[in-house]
Amino acid sequence: MNLQTLPGLFISHGSPMLALNPEQVGPALERLSLNLPRPAAIIVMSAHWESHALEVSSSARPETWHDFRGFPPELYEIRYPAPGQPELAEQILHLLASAGFAAHANSTRPRDHGVWMPLLHMYPAADIPVLEISLPMNMSAEEIYKIGQTLALLREKQVLIIGSGSITHNLRELAWHAESATVPEWASTFRNHVVNKLNHRDYEAVLDWQTLPYIERNHPSLEHFSPLFFAMGTGHRFSIVHSSFSMGSLGMDIYRFD
Secondary structure (H helix, E strand, O other), X not given: OOOOOOOEEEEEOOOHHHHOOOOOHHHHHHXXXXXXXXXXXXXXXXXXXXXXXXXXXXXXXXXXXOOOOOOOHHHHHOOOOOOOOHHHHHHHHHHHHHOOOOEEEEOOOOEOHHHHHHHHHHOOOOOOOEEEEEEEOOOOHHHHHHHHHHHHHHHHHOEEEEEEEOOOOOHHHOOOOOOOOOOOHHHHXXXXXXXXXXXXXXXXXXXXXXXXXXXXXXXXXXXXXXXXXXXXXXXXXXXXXXXXXXXXXXXXOEEEEO
16 A cells, blocks of 8 residues: 555544534544645545435535534534535546446535534645535445445545544434533443444444444434445455544544555
């Protein structure tokens, strides 16, 4: 592996408030970016772009989308004006088609906070092209994993590939006003089980998500867990970049796949 090869990442992007209150994960993302070669471009699959068909953002200048309500006014003033890269979007579409995936370009999709919130901490200058790939609701874990495998070769072309979701995500269970609340056993058990399987390269056990302990309590819906399948497809050597919980049960882990 040459020095320019970038990893695949899974980032638990947390609450939009992390843009204003970085807690532990903001500095961890900053350190991570400083330890990586500078990307030529970034591809993100976000939990917040669920779609029926597989889509790739192709706009040269995507808008920043504040896809949430009820937060402080200053949060809605944040912009992340990184350019897109239509040429790379075409390359991604070609790779996906060659792998048997029907996908199409979307030139109007704005960037949701699953994309810009972590990148705000990693690359605040917003001067690296960023593309977003959608999360197809009708695809299996294995198919999402294969999308990651399909795009993994772009890592050798200095492209950073990110799955942006959350290792645990049950908003009804959060202690919203207690950042350092006790982590419940059902959340820590789930997180530790997934990490154990990844450490032993037992990716099949993670892709067989229905059998994971407390899966329904940690993920009442699967959209924040599915980007992990995408990131897993990008590399076989797993390592933990950061691990913490916020508001009790919201896992803020960051994983690396080389």
